[in-house]
Amino acid sequence: MYDIVILGGGPAAITAAVYIGRKRLNALLLTKNIGGQVLETMSVENYLGYSFIEGPELIQKFDTQLREHPIDIKLGYRVTKVRQADEHFEVDTESGESFLSKVVLYTLGKRARRLGVPGEDRLVGRGVSYCAVCDGPLFAGQKVTIVGGGDSALEAAYDLIKMAEHVYLVSLTPFTADPVLVERVVGAPNLTTFVEHIAEEIEGGEFVEAIRIRDLKTGERKRLESKAVFVEIGLIPNSEPLKGLVTLNKWGEVPVNTCCETEIPGLYAAGDVTDIPEKQIIVACGEGAKAALQASKYLQKNK
């Protein structure tokens, strides 16, 4: 039985682990990987102490600091369920292993939202990608499609028009990205935008060959030949393991109070998975620190 198990490996989790490490508690960090969403970006320009730092560099520094502390770290685990049992919690993982703890700090963050169209799941890693910055260069000189109309979609378009033969940009709504991001891509000779169009199907045998879309106004359907479909339609919270234990808000986020407490005593949450406003690295770090301090006080009181 651990005193505290921290679930996750992003900025909130790592900061919490550093704070918990200093309390000399019997603690475990249980995560799939170290880094989380920070490793989906190359440049970080608003984390104090660095005017500019690359995502991987920042995570390497976080990781080094984390490992200076006496806390168990288990990598490669995906959490499937958090359950309450008597005076403790039980955390189930995909591998079948379960972990018992007096306190749980839930910091599982967010993940890319999927389109939910036929062909998508089958073609993930076969042209369907949720990380344009990672996989974009693989499709240099080819026709590609980006689905989305927010900042990340327009940023992907900016990167891809420089290398792809042609870029199709399909957005369900008028662009919601910052105008500055829209202005720098619209008018590019190798970009065609389909605003207020819905993606209906991704086609391909071994690899992606095309995407089918429909005009929401006219109902007209089109088939766009593409070697890749980059899905950039926002993020959803990794809160499924808490379903049935806590009441999530309408976006699936975990409600917390200013002390990072959930409605269940002993269950704390921090970072992007929670209902706090502003999902930022520095905010997640701060929340992680606060949750760790509050959780250790709770452990003191409930010895």
Next chain:
Amino acid sequence: MVKVYSTVTCPWCRRAKQFLTQHNIPYEDLDVGSNVTARNEMVKKSGQLGVPVIDIDGEIIIGFDEPKIRHKFSIP
């Protein structure tokens, strides 16, 4: 022999290479964005089109799977 199939913009690839360097594991870095031969080789080995792909003595690891790499090199 370790080969890392990567793109220059991919943060996970960078993290994977940092990890290998940090643990003194030599590797060959192949940029599949510009090197078509390497891209085809990666697709053939991994059956997919996502980076990074890490080839450790013929064992193919898709993504920066830190526990697998640690296990392979007996890094605690």
